[in-house]
Amino acid sequence: MDEPEPERKVNGMKSIFEEEIKKIQDEIDIFKSGSPNHIAIISEPYSRVEHIYNRILGDNSQKINNIQIFNPVKDTDFFSNFYSNQDIIMMQNCQYLFSRKCCGFAILEEFLDILFSSNKMYITGWNKFAWNYLKEISNIESMFQEIITVPELNSKTIMNLIMSDVSDKVTFIDDRVSEDKKFxxxxxxxxxxxxxxxxxxxxxxxxxxxxxxxKKNNKTMEDIQKEAFMDITTLAGGKYDVARKIWKKSLKDGEVRLSRIPQPSEVEISDIDELFILGNILAMDGIDFDELSSIVKNDSLLKQKLYNLVNKGLIEDSDRFYKIYPEAVNSVIDELEKNRMVW
Known part of the structure; x- marks a missing residue:
């Protein structure tokens, strides 16, 4: 995989998360082999956290051994990745180091043992909901000297990021039916x-x-544009990747009509099995059928519940790999939090 260019614009994204990036870079700058301060980066799904990793790698490519985890770690052979000449290990998607099943924490426990005794510095990335679960059942926070929570982006930032990649002229139109037309x-x-x-x-x-x-305050194009991105940002929960998908659906023939920006939808799920499955998919940032099967232990039930969740438009099935739909992620989070399935 090609290393990212060491510049302040990566994949069309202007500088964001500057405070968080600075904290990580400061720890790298003061790090000396044998006295590491380990870092945990906590983020929600679709929050564009990879921008932080790209920036750090771009500025420190010779110092860091970058390890990406795409699937649940099954055995300790994985740890051979740690033995390299670099003194800093960067790991994304560390939620794949454990699973909510019998004996599902063995890999994570061994990793934390390595981290505790290592002279190397570990920069680790975690799904927020997996991290919060681990905090409740272990003392994982004590293993990391710097814990960085990736914040939501505000509407101005999302507007600037999206519009910076738009080359053609876009017209913003407020065509929503007003309920207060009559004085x-x-x-x-x-x-x-x-x-x-x-x-x-x-x-x-x-x-x-x-x-x-x-009637008195006729809105300008700039006013409507700001209003459009406020609506998009609210619906996206400050997550860039979700906001971009909503933006693309709202843009047609060079126009963004406010009526095309969907309203927040409410999700009501009373089935405890569906909630449990959704919680696992959310906390893993996506999970395949085999891993879900090892957790649920009932393939017939699992297939039925996954079918229901796909039909409800809450999850997408990509060759038996399941993720929450970006547009549904905030509604799903609200429902799971309400039912205390995630926190």
Whole structure:
């Protein structure tokens, strides 16, 4: 794999996560072999955390042995990757070092033993929900001297990042149906007549000052663009990759119409098995059928529940590898948190 260029723009992304990158770089700069400060980088799915790794690798390519984990680690042969000339080990997707099944923590425990006694510095990346689970059942935080939580991006940052990659002119249009078009309207209200028990309906005049304000303050194209990205960012939960997918769906023939930006959807799942499966997929940033099967221990049930979740538009099936749909990830997180399946 080609090493990223040591520059401040990677894959079309301008500088983001500067504070987090600086903390990591500071630890690298002061590191001396034999006295490492290990780092844990905690991020949610689709939060573009790879930008941090690319930046760090670009600036320190000769110092770091970069190890990417794409699937659950099955045996200790994996640890042979640690024996290299570089004194710094960078590992992404460390949630694949354990599994929520019987004996599913053996690999993680051995890794933490290596980390505890190592003279090398480890920069590790973890799924937020897997990390929070591990915090509840172990003392994993004590193994890392620097814990960095990747923040959500605000609407201005997401707007600048997306628009910096747009070469053609884009027109922003507010075509949503307003519920407050009329300044004066009449509403029926029920009142009780004095000195009697009778109730009658009367018409009451209402003045809609929001409508008047809307007419006076004609929005500019810039106003509509900002509003569009505020809606996109809210729906994406500050996650760049989710925001970009919503952006692409909202853009058609050089126009972004606010009516095309979807509203946040609510997910209601009462099936405990579906919630458990969703929680595992979310915490692993994606997981294949075989690994899920080793956790659920009932293939017939698992196939049925995965079929239901795919049909509900919550997960995508890519050759029996399952991930939460980007557009559904925040609704899924809300539902899982509500049911205390993740935290």
């Amino acid at each position: 004066i309207c009449f509403e029926e209200c029920l009142i009780r007549m004095p000195l009697s028990n009778k109730e009658v309906n009367i018409s009451e005049i209402k003045f809609n000052f929001n409508a008047l304000k809307r």
